Amino acid sequence: MTVETTDLWRAAYLLANAGTLKDVRIAAGPGGVRETVFVVEGEKEDLDFLMGHYADGNVVGNLARQRRSVEYLQMKARRRTEDPQ
Numbered sequence: 082m083t084v085e086t087t088d089l090w091r092a093a094y095l096l097a098n099a100g101t102l103k104d105v106r107i108a109a110g111p112g113g114v115r116e117t118v119f120v121v122e123g124e125k126e127d128l129d130f131l132m133g134h135y136a137d138g139n140v141v142g143n144l145a146r147q148r149r150s151v152e153y154l155q156m157k158a159r160r161r162t163e164d165p166q
Contacts, residue, residue, distance in 0.1 A: 082122070082123060082124065082125035082128050082129070083103060083120060083121070083122050084100070084120070084121045084122075084123075084128055084132065085118055085119070085120050085121075086118070086119055086121070087110070087116045087117060087118055087119070088119075089117075089119070089151060089154055089155070089158075090151065091132075091135055092119035092121055092150075092154055093147055093150035093151040093153075093154055094131060094135055094140060094142065094147060094150070095121045095123065095128060095131055095132075095135075096121055096150045096153070096154065097142060097143065097146040097147045097149070097150040098127075098131055098142055098146075099123045099124065099127035099128060099130075099131055100121035100122060100123035100127075100128060100131075101121070101122050101123060102119070102120070102121060102122075102153075102154070102157065103120040103121065103122040104118075104119075104120040105117060105118070105119055105120070105154070105157045105158055105161045106118050106120070106161065107161055107162060115162075117158040117161065117162070119154060119158075
């Protein structure tokens with residue numbers, strides 16, 4: 082299963098707990114504003130479970146791993162912004 086999101090924290094939560102980063106791309110958002118889209122891939126059951134908990138606000142996890150995931154995604158997004166290819 083693949084999840085696409087512009088939410089940095091959601092992408093980091095998925096990445097820290099069950100997913101792998103498949104892609105980071107820049108897309109035109111509302112009003113033509115550029116948005117970073119994170120594409121996370123993983124097992125459907127795992128991602129469905131995590132997405133449900135994230136939506137409910139019932140997230141439980143390793144805070145240090147979450148922080149590292151956020152920093153990693155920020156670095157990837159920065160690189161994509163600097164070199165959009």
